Amino acid sequence: MTETQPLAVVLLSGGLDSMTAAALARAQGYRLLALSVDYNQRHRLELAAARRIANALGAERHVVLPLDLTAFGGSALTADIAVPKSGVGEDIPVTYVPARNTIFLSLALGWAEAAGARDLFIGVNALDYSGYPDCRPEFIAAFEGLAELATKAGVEGHPFRIHAPLQHMTKAEIAAEAARLGIDAGLSWSCYDPTAEGLHCGLCDSCRLRMKGFAEAGLADPTQYAVIP
Amino acid sequence: MTETQPLAVVLLSGGLDSMTAAALARAQGYRLLALSVDYNQRHRLELAAARRIANALGAERHVVLPLDLTAFGGSALTADIAVPKSGVGEDIPVTYVPARNTIFLSLALGWAEAAGARDLFIGVNALDYSGYPDCRPEFIAAFEGLAELATKAGVEGHPFRIHAPLQHMTKAEIAAEAARLGIDAGLSWSCYDPTAEGLHCGLCDSCRLRMKGFAEAGLADPTQYAVIP
Numbered sequence: 001m002t003e004t005q006p007l008a009v010v011l012l013s014g015g016l017d018s019m020t021a022a023a024l025a026r027a028q029g030y031r032l033l034a035l036s037v038d039y040n041q042r043h044r045l046e047l048a049a050a051r052r053i054a055n056a057l058g059a060e061r062h063v064v065l066p067l068d069l070t071a072f073g074g075s076a077l078t079a080d081i082a083v084p085k086s087g088v089g090e091d092i093p094v095t096y097v098p099a100r101n102t103i104f105l106s107l108a109l110g111w112a113e114a115a116g117a118r119d120l121f122i123g124v125n126a127l128d129y130s131g132y133p134d135c136r137p138e139f140i141a142a143f144e145g146l147a148e149l150a151t152k153a154g155v156e157g158h159p160f161r162i163h164a165p166l167q168h169m170t171k172a173e174i175a176a177e178a179a180r181l182g183i184d185a186g187l188s189w190s191c192y193d194p195t196a197e198g199l200h201c202g203l204c205d206s207c208r209l210r211m212k213g214f215a216e217a218g219l220a221d222p223t224q225y226a227v228i229p
Numbered sequence: 230m231t232e233t234q235p236l237a238v239v240l241l242s243g244g245l246d247s248m249t250a251a252a253l254a255r256a257q258g259y260r261l262l263a264l265s266v267d268y269n270q271r272h273r274l275e276l277a278a279a280r281r282i283a284n285a286l287g288a289e290r291h292v293v294l295p296l297d298l299t300a301f302g303g304s305a306l307t308a309d310i311a312v313p314k315s316g317v318g319e320d321i322p323v324t325y326v327p328a329r330n331t332i333f334l335s336l337a338l339g340w341a342e343a344a345g346a347r348d349l350f351i352g353v354n355a356l357d358y359s360g361y362p363d364c365r366p367e368f369i370a371a372f373e374g375l376a377e378l379a380t381k382a383g384v385e386g387h388p389f390r391i392h393a394p395l396q397h398m399t400k401a402e403i404a405a406e407a408a409r410l411g412i413d414a415g416l417s418w419s420c421y422d423p424t425a426e427g428l429h430c431g432l433c434d435s436c437r438l439r440m441k442g443f444a445e446a447g448l449a450d451p452t453q454y455a456v457i458p
Contacts, residue, residue, distance in 0.1 A: 063300050063301075068294070096381055099336075099379055102379045106332040110328035111300075111327075113303060142375045142378050
């Protein structure tokens with residue numbers, strides 16, 4: 001990595017998807033500014049995973065920004081609402097956090113503009129996911145348009161690119177991509193509702209999608225689940 | 230105010246504009262959820278003004294959310310960069326905070342969706358302002374479109390309205406509107422660079438625009454300025 005390589009701000013939750021998106025950004029030659037948000041989420045364990053990943057990928061800087069979204073609530077991840085354990089359904093589940101990716105991309109945009117970066121990476125995918133509206137391609141495209149109008153850089157003719165390289169990949173393809181890039185999937189954390197012992201619960205949507213991804217990719221799953229459904 | 234009146238989330242910086250926008254929302258019959266962001270801004274004195282205003286307007290709730298944007302810097306309000314004092318110019322000044330209104334509207338959107346509100350108010354105006362890109366009507370319109378794509382409420386057919394009632398008003402018209410609504414402009418705080426004694430500096434863009442507004446409206450200016458240019 002040299003000073004002449006471009007900077008990218010990467011949203012790094014600590015999950016398998018954001019880890020793979022960050023590894024892809026690095027493989028494409030970007031120097032990484034990794035952004036994680038400590039939103040007082042139920043699964044704050046993911047922040048330790050984000051630290052491990054930022055370190056493994058040699059991020060130039062990793063900011064873990066405190067932003068207490070429990071002030072607003074409205075989600076099983078930020079309020080006293082049970083995390084569903086019966087399997088991925090058709091509807092948008094209660095683990096949806098209102099406007100989360102809009103908030104996170106806005107923060108990434110602010111950092112990118114301040115740092116002189118033009119590229120943002122986010123690990124959303126719209127195939128093996130929970131149906132969150134702010135993971136869909138039309139949302140990402142709309143945010144890219146907004147970013148141009150919202151910023152000094154944008155109005156001065158230097159628009160931002162929002163990269164969502166996993167957009168059309170299945171979880172199995174994402175797990176395979178992580179393996180191909182040589183980053184240890186065991187560094188990442190997916191579970192919404194960790195056990196007291198710090199294990200993946202095995203039953204929440206996020207655990208089920210993770211498990212399915214490794215299985216379908218024919219890869220060893222490095223995760224310790226409390227329960228295998 | 231009764232339970233049957235709709236809720237609105239109002240971005241309340243504590244300045245004259247956001248105070249007037251909030252007073253207009255109340256006059257239109259909304260119950261107010263007031264949101265201020267403690268972004269470690271140079272002029273954190275404005276947060277005390279926001280508290281006074283939320284109280285005077287009988288807000289149902291006032292959240293002052295800590296979000297330390299000095300982690301990113303890039304602005305005279307969030308980094309060790311001097312606040313310009315020589316008058317409002319043509320270019321976007323260094324007091325521009327990268328992506329600030331995108332971040333603030335995203336947070337307001339998150340709260341609105343969690344609380345079941347469909348209306349957001351923001352006190353931007355694009356006449357007597359510092360040329361910030363995220364104060365322009367095209368930005369506000371784009372954000373409204375994004376909000377529909379970004380949220381569960383939006384995709385389920387309950388879009389959000391972003392109200393920017395001061396959009397086309399001069400600062401004098403805003404000062405006159407505050408007076409008409411019977412809210413004391415002396416509650417508000419505009420200065421970017423308060424003196425050690427807690428006075429408005431009188432020389433920053435924000436002080437100059439405030440001063441000009443009261444003067445052109447023919448209203449007594451309740452502000453104590455350290456210097457009158």
